Amino acid sequence: MLTQESIQAFVADWYKKLDVHAPMVEVLPLLADAELECVFPEVTVYGYAGxxxxxxxxxxxxxxxxxxxxxxxxxxxxxxxxxxxxxxxxASVWSAPDASSKRINADAYQTWSLKAGPDGSPILTKYVVDDFVPREGSATL
Structure with a gap:
């Protein structure tokens, strides 16, 4: 059963994994393969492969x-x-042949859909970036 606490823990774990570039074997259990839809600013992807x-x-x-x-x-x-x-x-990004990296700093407004997995823990079914707002001084994507 989903609870506010389990969802808060899920969100924290999700972003921790993104920050450290966790291997896919750690990320995939958080996703619902057949139902998964992720709408990012640059692309929409479906399922594990996408x-x-x-x-x-x-x-x-x-x-x-x-x-x-x-x-x-x-x-x-x-x-x-x-x-x-x-x-x-x-995040930092470097593009060849630039002499140095650039720092991006932005707020991402998102809507997620979760379902309870077989053990009751949250699984992500839909992830939508509704808006992406660079902060002052941020490099552009």
Whole structure:
């Protein structure tokens, strides 16, 4: 059964894994393969294969990532939940032949859909980036 506590822990674990570029074997158990839809600013992906393609590109592009959750409010309806998430994302990016990397600092406004997995813990079924707002002084993507 989904609870506010289990969802808060899930959100924290999700971003910790993104920050450290966790291997896919650690990320896949958090996702619902057949139902998964992820709407990112640059692409929409489906299922494990689509997510892995996106994830592998991202972890090879950005480094020194820090995700700071500023909001994670869940509306739980039985074994599903809709979560309103706001995260401040900071990351460095280097593009050849630039002499140095650039720092991105932005707020991402997101809507997640979760369901209870077989053991009752949350599993991500839909991840939508609703808006992406660079902070003052941020490099552009």
């Amino acid at each position: 997510f892995e393609s996106w994830y592998q590109r991202v972890i090879r592009t950005f480094f020194d990532e820090v995700h700071t959750v500023t909001k994670a409010e869940a509306d739980i309806q039985g074994d599903t939940a809709t979560v309103d998430v706001v995260v401040q994302w900071e």
